[in-house]
Amino acid sequence: AQSVTQPDIHITVSEGASLELRCNYSYGATPYLFWYVQSPGQGLQLLLKYFSGDTLVQGIKGFEAEFKRSQSSFNLRKPSVHWSDAAEYFCAVGPSSNTGKLIFGQGTTLQVKP
């Protein structure tokens, strides 16, 4: 079955510290992978996406993610977290065909300590 797992429901980091949010997927074909961020009371915003090629992808707001096929993972990283990064983060996987059928993980809530 196709699924996305974000093992950490809630993470707290200090401002300025590095961040890694984990995402593992189960998908039969070559997946397209995405990370979204949702600020309180807002809709989702696409941070970055992986279709093919270089397995390290850069996104907006200083985020990056690395695709590791052998581990079925697509972890999100940021070298130095800012207070404004506090939000909920969603990993998603989709088919490489002409549809928008994304499967989302349950989300990870990031809290940033001053």
Place this chain on the structure above:
Amino acid sequence: NAGVTQTPKFQVLKTGQSMTLQCAQDMNHNSMYWYRQDPGMGLRLIYYSASEGTTDKGEVPNGYNVSRLNKREFSLRLESAAPSQTSVYFCASSELTKGFSSPPDVFGPGTRLTVL
């Protein structure tokens, strides 16, 4: 340029009532989507429309209908609301890129629906 707009922002219904959630985008995107978001479950696709005049079921279509009125507008209708449809509903859009759909990259602010 307003992006994706949704109306209403909040709605309370009684079981059995009907309503239509409206969504419009002004980015000339081809694809539009309706998702619902429930605590601990992430987002689940209800229906999507790859282009004007086409609609397809997503993961959880039961109890819903959609209409792609034109390229800009994609509405979601609940014919007989049930408490299980209490949720936050998001509309999203994307453009075709290089022969395949981009993921939904612009989301509306959401409609918070409560069914009593």
